[in-house]
Amino acid sequence: MTAVAYRSVRGMRDLVGADAALASHVGNTLIAVAQSFGYEEIRLPLIESAELFSRGVGEATDIVEKEMYTLSDRRGRQLALRPEGTASCARAMIEHGLLRGQPQRLWYAGPMFRYERQQRGRYRQFEQVGVEAFGIGGAAVEAELVQLANAAWRALGIHRHVSLEINTLGSGDARAAYRAALVDYLTPHVESLDADSRRRLTTNPLRILDSKVAATQRVLEGAPQLADFVDAPARAHFDALRALLDDLQVPYRVNARLVRGLDYYTDTVFEWSAGAIGAQDAVCAGGRYDGLVKRLGGAATPAAGFAIGVDRVALLCQEAEAEPARRPVDAYCAVLEERCMAWALAATQQLRELVPGLRLRLHTGGGKPAAQLRRADESGACWALIVGAQEVAENRIAVKWLRESRPQALMRVEELAVLLRTGAPVPERADAGGATGQAEQSASAANALAGN
RNA sequence: GUGGGCGUAGCUCAACAGGUAGAGCUCCGGAUUGUGGAUCCGGUGGUUGUGGGUUCGAGCCCCAUCGUCCACCCCA
CATH class of the missing domain: 3.40.50.800 (Anticodon-binding domain)
Structure with missing residues (x-):
């Protein structure tokens, strides 16, 4: 390789040619689907005060603890490149007083930044398309969110390559009670836990449930179950969501161990994953976060949403051979x-x-x-x-x-x-599965967005 | 942040046990003087990631460094 004077910074990459076209195709399709559900765009800044995330996402989360790009401006204010979009979105709702009237349904798209070791499907600058619904409680909006994501997979022709897991964390109180019980149970077993889990015992015990260390999993077998702490209203809420998903015939699996890594989640959480793209297999994750708005200084407001990783979805399109024919010139x-x-x-x-x-x-x-x-x-x-x-x-x-x-x-x-x-010939489109009408529609909507 | 693999032409990869770097694709030209895809012929292209070391001699061995990939971790 000839000596190149300048290279892109680690974790940052250039997308050229077919890769760039695929990334836009994915992003545009996701946006078109969100719009088809009546969600409106919100454009958010890339830079926020660092405190927004330490408060909103949680001080003890990995994102805040070790993955944030922080900087200080000329006046010494602590700023951060946004590591995710939900906290910004909630901040904007509060700041502009948009939560007083009707509910808000929003989508955003753009780059996020996390300082992590690069690997397949994980880059320090990565693209997300997120969808958030503020001011709406109940299971229906969660079912809608799942349906929206599902529609996106169909539009992209990758619905056969993703699977959905859901869980409920219960109310904030239930979660706190469970956390205490889990710590009580694990503390006597400290010696049998791996180092990471030991550390989390004091910082973020729920995340120990996710541990892949065999010894830790063995200890966890006798641990109290989150499900036993979920209060009756939360249980009813979750059952209602399940009934809706059953009616929609969206396949899913309840995973009692599914715990999101961000502190703001309550009640329902869900995650779509795709094993075909490697270890970084989460392509979409989200849930309900009723506590976030209040935590950021607003009035208590129910809210739910999710974010999709555009880079990973693009990777999946490649794996699934669901890339659209590239034809940059007529x-x-x-x-x-x-x-x-x-x-x-x-x-x-x-x-x-x-x-x-x-x-x-x-x-x-x-x-x-x-x-x-x-x-x-x-x-x-x-x-x-x-x-x-x-x-x-x-x-x-x-x-x-x-x-x-x-x-x-x-x-x-x-x-x-x-x-x-x-005389423009109909662009041939590889139909990767049963997606028919909807896929065509969304693809053309995406083309419209791209100005075609 | 931790562990491991790999860095050779623009791309994908060869090069025996250390002996002075080669192929396919691409690109350019020709066969075909204003008409693409196929075929054939010819040509361009390298400080072997970088810096140091061992050796008569290093793409190959050693050290460092940078990059990259995979996994851990974490998450979208």
Whole structure:
């Protein structure tokens, strides 16, 4: 490898070509699905006060303890690059007084930052699309959130590659009581626990349940069950959610050990995972966080939401071979002689104005006709437009079909515009499963978003 | 933060037991003077990640460093 003077910073990456196209496809599709459920965009800053996260996400969480990018500004204020979106979202709701009237249903998209060791599916800057519903209690909105995520998987053609786990943490009080009971049980067994779990005994005991260390799991076999501490209303709430999911025929598994790593969750938590992408298999996680708004200084407000990891979903699309056909260009214009360039520049621009959304690339830099046609083919274009001295003399453009066998034609710009507007072939789409109507719809909505 | 694997052409990879680096793809040109995909021929392209060490001699061995991958951890 030749010595490169500058490289991207560790954990940060460039997405180029097909990777960039896939990431946008995933992001746009997720957004289109959120919008189809009536969720509205909220644009949030990348930088917040560090305290927002230590308060909101929790002082003892790994995110706050060791993964935050913190910085101080010129006045010494402690700031942080956002490690997640929910706390910002809640802060914005409180700050703008948006929780006084109707409930709010919001989506956001963008990069998050966590200082972690890089590995497949885990980068220090990563993309999330999140969905949050404020001011709505009850199981129905949680079922809607699950349904929304499920619709997203279908739209992307990866629904056969993800699985859903759900659990309930009970109310805040129940959780506190369980935490105390768990500590009481584990403390005599301290010697048998691994080092991490020992440390968590005082910082975040619930997370010990997640431990993969065999010895620790053995100790846990006799531990009190969170389910036994869940109070009757929370149990009824969870049962209601399960009934709704059953009716929707969304397959799921109840995992009593599922505990989110962020402190703000209460009652329902859920996580979609995809084993096909490796150890970092969580592609979407969320739940109810009724306590967060109050914790951040607002009025007690029920809320629920989730975030999807765009990078991981993109990875899964690759694994599942659910990548859309990449076709960055509709038409490619070859210019056979340099003296025709001014004419070609004008004609192609006229076409762009006559055909909204047309992606038309003009060949520059000369070269033989054969080489230019090869470029046209490689660009993925359906049509090659050819401009040479003859064409300019006749005030016409030669059109060659690259994807079907039809004789070449000679057309005026106006005729050509009609062809390019109406003759666009239906883009073939690899249907990775039973997703039919919905997938098509969402894909076209995503195209609309992308300005196609 | 911890452990392990791997860094050779733009990309994917070869190179025996240390003996002076090679292929496919890409790219450029030609066969085909204004018409793509196929085939054939030719060509460009390397301080072997970087720095040091051992050796007559290092892509190969040793040390350091950076990067990357996998796993732990954690999470989306």
